[in-house]
Amino acid sequence: MIEKVPVIGAGLGGLSAALTMKSLGIETEIYEQNAHAGGKAGERIVSGFRFDTGPSLITMPFVIDRLFEQTGAHRQDYLDYVPIDPLCRYFFPGEREAFDATADPEQMTENLGRLSVQDAQRWESFLRYGRGLYERTADLFLFQPIHELATLLTLKSLLRLPSLLKIDAFRSMHQAISSYFTDHRIRQMMDRYATYVGADPRKAPATLNMISYVEYGLPAVYIKGGIARLTDALTQRCAELDIPIEYHTPVRQIFYNSHHVTGLQTGEHFTGASAVVSNADAVTTFRHLIKGKNQSLHRLERLEPSLSGLIFYWGVEGKYPELAHHNIFFARNYDQEFEHLFVTQTPAEDLTVYVAVTSKKDEEHARKGHENWFVLVNMPSLAPHQDWDTWIPAIRERVLQKLLDHGLDIRNRIVAEAVTDPRDMERLYGSNRGSIYGISSNDRNTAFRRPANRNRDVKGLYFCGGSAHPGGGVPLVILSGQITGKLVKQFRERGKI
Numbered sequence: 001m002i003e004k005v006p007v008i009g010a011g012l013g014g015l016s017a018a019l020t021m022k023s024l025g026i027e028t029e030i031y032e033q034n035a036h037a038g039g040k041a042g043e044r045i046v047s048g049f050r051f052d053t054g055p056s057l058i059t060m061p062f063v064i065d066r067l068f069e070q071t072g073a074h075r076q077d078y079l080d081y082v083p084i085d086p087l088c089r090y091f092f093p094g095e096r097e098a099f100d101a102t103a104d105p106e107q108m109t110e111n112l113g114r115l116s117v118q119d120a121q122r123w124e125s126f127l128r129y130g131r132g133l134y135e136r137t138a139d140l141f142l143f144q145p146i147h148e149l150a151t152l153l154t155l156k157s158l159l160r161l162p163s164l165l166k167i168d169a170f171r172s173m174h175q176a177i178s179s180y181f182t183d184h185r186i187r188q189m190m191d192r193y194a195t196y197v198g199a200d201p202r203k204a205p206a207t208l209n210m211i212s213y214v215e216y217g218l219p220a221v222y223i224k225g226g227i228a229r230l231t232d233a234l235t236q237r238c239a240e241l242d243i244p245i246e247y248h249t250p251v252r253q254i255f256y257n258s259h260h261v262t263g264l265q266t267g268e269h270f271t272g273a274s275a276v277v278s279n280a281d282a283v284t285t286f287r288h289l290i291k292g293k294n295q296s297l298h299r300l301e302r303l304e305p306s307l308s309g310l311i312f313y314w315g316v317e318g319k320y321p322e323l324a325h326h327n328i329f330f331a332r333n334y335d336q337e338f339e340h341l342f343v344t345q346t347p348a349e350d351l352t353v354y355v356a357v358t359s360k361k362d363e364e365h366a367r368k369g370h371e372n373w374f375v376l377v378n379m380p381s382l383a384p385h386q387d388w389d390t391w392i393p394a395i396r397e398r399v400l401q402k403l404l405d406h407g408l409d410i411r412n413r414i415v416a417e418a419v420t421d422p423r424d425m426e427r428l429y430g431s432n433r434g435s436i437y438g439i440s441s442n443d444r445n446t447a448f449r450r451p452a453n454r455n456r457d458v459k460g461l462y463f464c465g466g467s468a469h470p471g472g473g474v475p476l477v478i479l480s481g482q483i484t485g486k487l488v489k490q491f492r493e494r495g496k497i
């Protein structure tokens with residue numbers, strides 16, 4: 001019998017790893033603790049309103065296309081991308097007029113001109129700067145297993161070394177942004193891209209300013225029917241390729257012998273395997289599934305987790321043309337908000353609020369005459385001193401007040417409601433301290449400190465997903481699964497697993 005390589009978790013990274021392995025001729029199966037696949041990229045129905053539970057915007061959509069191609073299929077046969085314009089509508093404190101960010105550079109320059117004529121003239125050069133960062137780093141830092149010496153020593157990588165000196169890793173995102181723009185609103189809009197990887201723009205290296213380019217230059221899309229359709233399409237592809245997914249099957253332990261994986265346990269059942277791919281968070285994998293590796297666990301636990309989030313799923317009576325599909329209501333003092341998120345680890349008094357309304361594109365996501373509001377507030381990762389039961393109702397009031405400040409009075413119009421808080425993120429997805437994007441990217445060495453796709457302490461143990469290289473966010477976790485799948489193939493061919 002051909003030995004399978006089991007995957008722990010049917011998040012997008014796990015699905016991508018399984019599909020990659022299968023397309024490379026490696027038999028695999030997936031164990032998922034929940035009743036459904038997708039992990040954070042799931043779906044929720046609340047009294048007739050439908051919501052995506054996690055991602056609402058897909059950057060680098062070509063990554064998904066390539067995954068389908070790799071499995072011998074065309075993405076177009078499974079998923080429709082929907083362009084988003086405006087990409088996001090921004091509301092600034094004390095200002096009645098909203099700002100529409102768009103991928104059309106001329107239109108964006110014109111829109112920025114209403115905030116600052118001088119800054120608007122720098123938009124295209126800022127995009128070129130972001131593009132330069134992306135082009136210098138993506139190949140090595142996103143598409144390859146950076147922790148593998150063999151990757152770093154290829155001729156292609158060595159030839160890239162001089163350009164790596166120009167990746168702006170010694171300034172913070174905010175410092176670089178401030179060198180381009182003087183208007184505090186434009187700075188705030190660009191700083192916000194740090195939160196796409198759950199980081200703090202005052203600390204994250206300026207290299208991450210590539211995210212603005214990825215959003216505007218490559219541009220980001222929505223998926224018809226909701227982002228959870230991506231999960232459906234990948235599970236369908238698994239079914240078509242005979243990759244079993246065992247739901248309601250939490251993996252309890254990974255076994256190893258003289259530092260080499262021997263199998264795993266689900267319930268009372270032991271499955272022998274010389275390699276295991278964990279799509280579960282690397283920290284929680286070491287904390288709960290691997291015994292006797294305290295040093296590795298200790299090392300991982302010292303890494304700062306990325307942001308968590310508090311989500312209100314609201315079914316709202318009425319239609320709100322003031323809102324676009326994606327909306328941000330900024331806090332007055334962004335700096336103070338990040339101080340709360342990463343230093344005191346408490347919610348700030350004034351919070352930035354994100355509202356996504358998929359019923360703008362897919363009317364059937366809300367009851368007739370209503371809208372589905374996915375309301376997300378960035379939150380610190382879990383810490384012992386926090387008091388969520390007291391904080392959540394207070395935050396809810398502050399969010400409603402902020403919306404009211406912008407003329408949106410929905411206090412008596414919420415007809416359906418559900419909440420997900422950081423504790424749920426930990427429970428539902430097994431994420432370390434409720435973090436959404438694995439470890440924070442607040443350090444210029446994060447790319448190297450992030451858990452490797454191939455673990456060095458336990459041979460045969462592989463990681464994919466947001467907690468492993470190259471990090472969190474839909475395109476990156478899909479890349480992570482592909483990188484991991486290819487590594488498994490390479491090491492199996494060499495007879496190492």
Ligand SMILES: Cc1cc2nc3c(=O)[nH]c(=O)nc-3n(C[C@H](O)[C@H](O)[C@H](O)COP(=O)(O)OP(=O)(O)OC[C@H]3O[C@@H](n4cnc5c(N)ncnc54)[C@H](O)[C@@H]3O)c2cc1C
Pocket residue numbers: 008009010011012013014031032033034037038039040041053054055056057058059249250251252279280281309311376428429430431436437464465466467472473474475477
């Ligand atoms: C609120 C929110 C908003 C987001 N917005 C965006 C966005 O707009 N754009 C974007 O690109 N990204 C966004 N993201 C991030 C994106 O959703 C994640 O990076 C990505 O979905 C994580 O995929 P993953 O492969 O790491 O797996 P996860 O989603 O973390 O899934 C891991 C899976 O493993 C399973 N599992 C864990 N432990 C076990 C075990 N012991 N046994 C069996 N199964 C186990 C879990 O049940 C889960 O299904 C957002 C996330 C959230 C939560």
